[in-house]
Amino acid sequence: MARFPIADFNELRTPFYFYDLSLLDRTLAEIKRTARDANFKVHYAIKANANPGILRRIQAAGLGVDAVSGGEILAATEAGFDGSKIVYAGVGKSDDEIRLALDKGIGCFNVESLPELEAIAAIATELGVKAPVAFRVNPNIDAHTHEYITTGLSENKFGIDLELLPGVLDAASKLDSIRIKGLHFHIGSQITENEPFVMLCDTINRLVDEYAAKGIRFDTINVGGGLGIDYADPDRHPIPDFETYFKTFRNHLRLRPDQEVHFELGRSVVAQCGSLITRVLYVKEGLSKRFAIVDAGMTELIRPALYNAHHKIENISSPAGEMHHYDVVGPICESSDCFGKDELLPSVRRGDFLALRSAGAYGEIMASQYNCRPLPMSYFFET
Ligand code: LLP
Numbered sequence: 001m002a003r004f005p006i007a008d009f010n011e012l013r014t015p016f017y018f019y020d021l022s023l024l025d026r027t028l029a030e031i032k033r034t035a036r037d038a039n040f041k042v043h044y045a046i047k048a049n050a051n052p053g054i055l056r057r058i059q060a061a062g063l064g065v066d067a068v069s070g071g072e073i074l075a076a077t078e079a080g081f082d083g084s085k086i087v088y089a090g091v092g093k094s095d096d097e098i099r100l101a102l103d104k105g106i107g108c109f110n111v112e113s114l115p116e117l118e119a120i121a122a123i124a125t126e127l128g129v130k131a132p133v134a135f136r137v138n139p140n141i142d143a144h145t146h147e148y149i150t151t152g153l154s155e156n157k158f159g160i161d162l163e164l165l166p167g168v169l170d171a172a173s174k175l176d177s178i179r180i181k182g183l184h185f186h187i188g189s190q191i192t193e194n195e196p197f198v199m200l201c202d203t204i205n206r207l208v209d210e211y212a213a214k215g216i217r218f219d220t221i222n223v224g225g226g227l228g229i230d231y232a233d234p235d236r237h238p239i240p241d242f243e244t245y246f247k248t249f250r251n252h253l254r255l256r257p258d259q260e261v262h263f264e265l266g267r268s269v270v271a272q273c274g275s276l277i278t279r280v281l282y283v284k285e286g287l288s289k290r291f292a293i294v295d296a297g298m299t300e301l302i303r304p305a306l307y308n309a310h311h312k313i314e315n316i317s318s319p320a321g322e323m324h325h326y327d328v329v330g331p332i333c334e335s336s337d338c339f340g341k342d343e344l345l346p347s348v349r350r351g352d353f354l355a356l357r358s359a360g361a362y363g364e365i366m367a368s369q370y371n372c373r374p375l376p377m378s379y380f381f382e383t
Helices: 021-034 052-060 070-078 095-103 114-127 162-173 195-213 242-252 267-273 303-307
Strands: 016-020 040-045 064-067 086-088 108-111 131-138 178-184 220-222 260-265 274-285 290-294 313-315 323-329 338-346 353-356 377-381
Touching (some): 016 021, 021 242, 040 267, 052 267, 070 095, 108 220, 114 162, 242 260
Parallel strands (some): 040 064, 040 260, 086 108
Antiparallel strands (some): 323 338
């Protein structure tokens, strides 16, 4: 079990996010060590967590950013990221967002359709600049992950189908305000096997060869994100296996020496450094069940309600008590507002603090104000 400064928690209004910055720093150091190749560029997928305290650390470690909205571009630049280190994806970029991206000197647009390419070209012409673009290709690879977070299958709204790519490339080569940089892929999230990444490399190699034969070269290959984490046992794997992940691309991608590989990692960078801390409001005895009703709900952490995800729950106030089963539920008026059914926990009492672990990614950033609840606060600690 991770150690938490419980005595300090008594002063704080729950629920709140609690971030271990030392673990974040160790994770970033491991990314630097394992993605050591000069042509590997790691972009942090800011959608996972845009808390300024987290962003400053990631910026200081030298990563770039992967953004999917104007708001994310602003959050990144406010945290000190240079526009040229930001790549910008998304199927629905508005004109204002495209203008903002060009104003900030965006490193690359990851373009998802022909009409989007035309809109970017028109706005770039109007501003008198050249827009760097990569084309997001839908590689039709099954990432073996939850259907809501798989993105690389062909019946998906993301990316350009492989068969349609030649037409889009041809159109782009005729647009003066467009500079073609490369190809972009993303097959899904929370991928815990290596095989989908190997398949992605094989697909990329085939495509790059096919286009090289036609005289078209790509300077950048963006492989997206998706590396999964250990939700079941965060203390056994506090830092994901970046060594194997980057090695897969080093060994399987056939690259020209001057070709860059871009990565867009979100969850694997920040998930394990964050916990949602909540207080037990009531222990309610049902006929056949015992409920631990806590003051956090799907408003603070929506992943269990939305994806059936499970975050490890710990009783950090009384870790040594007798074990009992509880349904751990929140206060929101929805029956999906449940963090765990039949959780085996050391005896829970009113006022105990529980930690929902591995909540640093897609936790705080997805919080809502449903039921007119305030957004959660966040606190940091370092060892
Ligand atoms: N690049 C693109 C184009 C993406 O769409 C995503 C995530 C990433 C990179 C980062 O993927 P990661 O390394 O974090 O797996 N809210 C969901 C996850 C949604 C992921 C959306 N796209 C969850 O809580 O599981």
